[in-house]
Amino acid sequence: MFTGIIESMGTVSTIETDGGNVHFYIRSKITPELKVDQSVAHNGVCLTVVRIDKDVYKVTAIQETLDKSNLGKLKPGDKVNLERSMASHGRFDGHVVQGHVDKVAICQNVKEEDGSYVFRFEVPGGTDLIVEKGSISINGISLTCFNVTDSSFEVAIIPFTYEHTNICDVKSGSTVNLEFDILGKYVQKMMASRLG
Numbered sequence: 001m002f003t004g005i006i007e008s009m010g011t012v013s014t015i016e017t018d019g020g021n022v023h024f025y026i027r028s029k030i031t032p033e034l035k036v037d038q039s040v041a042h043n044g045v046c047l048t049v050v051r052i053d054k055d056v057y058k059v060t061a062i063q064e065t066l067d068k069s070n071l072g073k074l075k076p077g078d079k080v081n082l083e084r085s086m087a088s089h090g091r092f093d094g095h096v097v098q099g100h101v102d103k104v105a106i107c108q109n110v111k112e113e114d115g116s117y118v119f120r121f122e123v124p125g126g127t128d129l130i131v132e133k134g135s136i137s138i139n140g141i142s143l144t145c146f147n148v149t150d151s152s153f154e155v156a157i158i159p160f161t162y163e164h165t166n167i168c169d170v171k172s173g174s175t176v177n178l179e180f181d182i183l184g185k186y187v188q189k190m191m192a193s194r195l196g
Helices: 065-070 160-162 181-194
Strands: 007-019 019-027 041-042 046-051 056-061 079-084 105-112 116-122 134-137 142-145 153-159 175-180
Touching: 041 134, 079 181, 134 153, 175 181
Parallel strands: none
Antiparallel strands: 007 019, 007 079, 019 056, 041 046, 041 079, 046 056, 105 116, 105 175, 116 153, 134 142, 134 175
C-alpha cells in the first residue's frame, strides 16, 4: 500500500530481458535503506526488490506489468519516481495507491501557468473511473483531476512536485501510468453487478 507521495527519484542503470520478464537495475539514494523482498513503487508500479548492490537494486517486471504500464519503454538513464510502502505509524498524506497500474494515458499538452503546470491527458477507452476533483495516481504521484471529459482530464502540478518527480520529463505524446482510485473501482463493480 502506498500514498502517492513520491519519496525519491531513481535512475535506470541497466535493463536485462529474461524470457517474458524484464529486470531493471535502479540507482537511488534510498537503496541503502532497502532490503530484499521489500515492495517499492516505480512510476506507480509495485515491484519487489530482489537484489541490492551498494547504491543499485534490482526489480523484475513480468509481461502483464509491461503490457499495462510504461515500464517497457524505460531506457538506461531514465528517471523513475520511487515510493516505499506506507508506514503504519505515519501520516497519510496522499490517497490509497496500491501500485497496481490500470492503464496508460497519453499527454496531450502541458501549459505553464504562473509558475505551476497544467497537464492534459487522453485516456484510451475513456474516463469512466475518473471523477471531477477525484484522486488519481500518475506515475505514482497522488493528484487531483479536473476538467474531466469522456476521454481526457487535467491535473495541476505545483513547482515542488515538478522539480522532485519525473513529471518534469512528461511532454506532449509521453505515456504515463494511471492507477484509478480504488473506491471508484469498487463502486463501478458493485453498480455493474446490480445492473447485470
